[in-house]
Amino acid sequence: MSTSTILIIVFVIAAIGAVLGYRRARGFRSEDGKRLHSRPVYHASYVVSWALIPSLLVLAAWLIVSPILIQITVRGDFPDNVLAQSALTEDLAYGMIESLGAGLTVLPDDERAEVSDQTPIAELTPMLQRRGMPVASATADWMVPLALQRNALQSISGIAMTVTVILLAAAGAFWGYRRLALRLRARNQVESVVNVMLIVASSIAILTTVGIIFSMLFETIDFFGRISPMEFFFGTTWEPRFSAAGSGGTEGQFGLIPLLAGTLYIGSVAMLVAVPIGLFAAIYMAEYARNSTRSVVKPLLEILAGIPTIVYGFFALVTVGPFLRDLSSQLSGLVSGDYAPFIQAQSVLTAGLVMGIMLIPFVSSLSDDIITSVPRSLRDGALGLGATRSEMIKQVVLPAALPGIVSALLLTASRAIGETMIVVLAAGVAATITINPFEAMTTITVKIVQQLTGDLEFTSPQTLVAFALGITLFVITLCLNVYALYIVRKYKEQYE
Structure with missing residues (x-):
């Protein structure tokens, strides 16, 4: 049965x-x-x-x-x-x-x-x-x-x-x-059962976190037993080579710096795009838009959050990347007569721009909820003292909502750091160090996927490095989330 x-x-x-x-x-x-x-x-x-x-x-x-x-x-x-x-x-x-x-x-x-x-x-x-x-x-x-x-x-x-x-x-x-x-006492015993179920449900997040850590920790320890942590964390060259028969067992180089630089660079460009647009949209919906307008604009804006990231990747690969490449080619031709593009189709700018569009609903939705939770009495007091609406928003509402907004931005940054599909299609897989946003870079998540793609055994540094990359990314996002909670807890009582 x-x-x-x-x-x-x-x-x-x-x-x-x-x-x-x-x-x-x-x-x-x-x-x-x-x-x-x-x-x-x-x-x-x-x-x-x-x-x-x-x-x-x-x-x-x-x-x-x-x-x-x-x-x-x-x-x-x-x-x-x-x-x-x-x-x-x-x-x-x-x-x-x-x-x-x-x-x-x-x-x-x-x-x-x-x-x-x-x-x-x-x-x-x-x-x-x-x-x-x-x-x-x-x-x-x-x-x-x-x-x-x-x-x-x-x-x-x-x-x-x-x-x-x-x-x-x-x-x-x-x-x-x-x-x-x-x-x-049936009610007491039933409520005791429900209480235990609620405790178990609330423990799932903790147990999941512990499971994630231990699923990566032992493989990471095995990796660092083969490759020096100093070489991994401070190396500037990423070139893992899978050993073939007769190759002498060459392992390659596992420098994290190019991947970490690409992750932070692309994430920063995405935040530069998402934060102003998302924050301005949140201020408009919370303070200026009428209820009828808000009821239409907010759902339409949040539709972006429901689009799969692979679709954004296709959009970057087919539309945004070629557009930026052709635009740069035309601009270079106007200046020098040479129509060679200086923006690659796969670049930091392409990936950051499309990822920023994807993050707009996260910033706007979280910020809108935080701004609307500011007590109405603060607004009325500022307006009663003669402040204009813009002065009230800049000098009262935004300072009151700032801890929550900062927390929302840090959570959004964690989301940007963990993105994979957009980077694969829009930024490429080149592990390079550059400050030119018009060139290709890659991120930690892309290399995790690349190292674990195919029928591989977890017995070589080339595959075990994926776990070291994973636990590094986990620590980075965990620190961002913990810092966001710290900011909220430290400043939230100022306006209660």
Whole structure:
């Protein structure tokens, strides 16, 4: 039985328990002056909690643990010559067994009955290929019995999981129903369950951050065990070379400075474009626009935030880059008669301009919310003292909203630093150091993608460097976010 079917059955059991619990709570009568402690809806929720929580926890644990145990069991029966090889070889062999087992499940019953431990892979391959299931050329005869064993273990595990979860849901609903009583503190217990769920939900962000750090940390440590941190953080040349057979193991150079310079340079150009436009748009919508105009302008402006970044990349590659190149060619021809363009189609300016357009809704939306949250009494006081509307905005509203605006700009800068697709298409992949915005540069995120593109093993500095780049970028954006929170907390009480 599929997991979705099990979930449907469990929720049906919980719903039946809720209806019965609600009816039973409605039937309670006051005794000796005692009244029903909790409303019937809490009694129904109490039964639902007993039906859902234990069964869903067991289901989640079973789905996580069962594949691990099955894999351990199957891999324990590998031939000795396979177990003597590397862990990567074992992983590849188990992957082929998984594919073979999945193919066996699509065979008709009569053909599946013909397959046994002694069936050679040469005989089994045509049967699977007729059903649209490809078989890897490296699949060996010894994998057939292990695939059958894996399928049998999965079948047993699925049946046991189905019976256990459904019985647990029914038993939980029955137990919760039997515990219903006139003075049962159902509301308190249900609220305790909700409180725990809220704590778990709020912990997801923390756990996700910790998971991100540890997913990169160990690989980064491995990288720095091979490449000096001084060479990485202070090197000015980025030229990682993948070693080929007979190359002598040349690793190349892993200088971060060109990538960091490109990241900050392109991000700065984008902020120079996004901040004035976004901030002026926010001031207009918050202070000058009528409600009818605001209701139209703000949604239209925020449509930009919903456009995929790859579309912005296409826009830069097809429209903005060629336009700037042709414009510079015409300008150079007017000055010197030579129509050679001095702005490349892929350049810092192209990427920064398009990325700035993408960031405008982030700046305008956040700044608009912050400006509109400034108390109306400050505006009325300034106007009452004779200030004009522009003076009121410059001398009262913007200083009051400045901490929040700075925080919004720092968060927007974090978004700019992490952008990838626009830079790939608009700025290129050249890891160079230049102050000329008309030339190509690249960023950290682009090189992370480039180093991990293809079928690679995480056993060389050329691939492990992606994790070092990732954790460096993570630290940069984390520092920006922490500084933004620091500014808000330090100055927000001045105008409360």
